[in-house]
Amino acid sequence: DTAVSQTPKYLVTQMGNDKSIKCEQNLGHDTMYWYKQDSKKFLKIMFSYNNKELIINETVPNRFSPKSPDKAHLNLHINSLELGDSAVYFCASSHTGTAPYEQYFGPGTRLTVT
């Protein structure tokens, strides 16, 4: 009964490669997010998708591209990986509307670029 799931949990790859991380939620939420947590444990929003539309696009390199085939999935594709991309990437989801809603996080994907 996993609410927000991510695959893979760990990803080790070399610089210059292209990789994807997948995220799925079964909570019926209409918005999904990607966050990056660096080595100092600082969590930062990267993207959010609402009804298949990109709502927030923070100042991340355009090597990162989110893709949402439907409301329950949000994948993150990264081109030409760099050492500085090493981090834990968390997917999250929530409802949206006039009232504020809490976000629920997936277990994270630890990406190591060598």
Place this chain on the structure above:
Amino acid sequence: EDKVVQSPLSLVVHEGDTVTLNCSYEVTNFRSLLWYKQEKKAPTFLFMLTSSGIEKKSGRLSSILDKKELSSILNITATQTGDSAIYLCAVPARLGGGADGLTFGKGTHLIIQP
């Protein structure tokens, strides 16, 4: 730009002690403030405080929002070793219509010694 500052950044106490964690925020349009607990993996949701719900309590944990002082506290009474974690404070940052990404503080790393 929305900003969240947490203090202290780390705290070591003994089992049974009571702790108070602090969070201050600067947001353009306040809607809510959220507290999360992060152990080894995903941040797990604790509380959401809003203008209509400025106090929340769950077991030994409680939180209060002070809108005048633009701050919140998280209290944990009778601490247990299982409370050891990073506690994160966040506010929604709405940059466009629809979805809110969360702006997080750097967290308080709480260690409970037996």
